[in-house]
Amino acid sequence: IRNKFHNVFASEYWFEAYDLPYPKRVITDTGKTQYLFRINKGIEDLGESINHHMPEAQRPIPFSNMVYFGDGETDVPSMAVVRKNGGHAIAVYGEPEGRVKCADLLQAGRCDFIAEADYRRSSDLFKRTCLILDRMLADIRIAEETWALQRT
Incomplete structure (x- = not known):
C-alpha cells in the first residue's frame, strides 16, 4: 500500500x-x-x-485530521500527543493478552478506541476507523459551512 x-x-x-x-x-x-x-x-x-513556532492556522495538516494507530508501548506518547491536540488514536492488539494493555490505554484516555489488528472491511477496527473518519468529515463540513455563513 x-x-x-x-x-x-x-x-x-x-x-x-x-x-x-x-x-x-x-x-x-x-x-x-x-x-x-x-x-x-x-x-x-x-x-x-x-522547532520554530508556526501558528496553528498555517499548519497544513491539523492534528484534528490525524488518526494514529498504535500497536505497542512506543506508540503511547504519540497517541497522547495526537489526542491532546484534537486528533484520534486507536490502540490495536494482535494477541488476546494485548487487549488488556489496550483497555488500560482506553481507560487512561490515551486512545479513542481499541480493536483487534484485523484490517478487513468487516472488522471492528475498520468500523471504528470509519466512525472517526465520518466525524472528521462532519467537523470539516461544519467548519466550511460556518466560514461560508460568516462571509455572507
Whole structure:
C-alpha cells in the first residue's frame, strides 16, 4: 500500500552492508512524536528543524485530521500527543493478552478506541476507523459551512 501514501516515515535497514540487516534509521517513541509535528507543520525535509513556532492556522495538516494507530508501548506518547491536540488514536492488539494493555490505554484516555489488528472491511477496527473518519468529515463540513455563513 506504500504507493497510496505521499510519504512514509519509518525505520530503515541496510540489507547489503553486513551479513544481517543493519538499522539505518530507527524510529523511537520520541522520534515518532517528532514525525507527527513534521506532518502537522508540513516539514518533510529531515534536515529542516521543526522547532520554530508556526501558528496553528498555517499548519497544513491539523492534528484534528490525524488518526494514529498504535500497536505497542512506543506508540503511547504519540497517541497522547495526537489526542491532546484534537486528533484520534486507536490502540490495536494482535494477541488476546494485548487487549488488556489496550483497555488500560482506553481507560487512561490515551486512545479513542481499541480493536483487534484485523484490517478487513468487516472488522471492528475498520468500523471504528470509519466512525472517526465520518466525524472528521462532519467537523470539516461544519467548519466550511460556518466560514461560508460568516462571509455572507
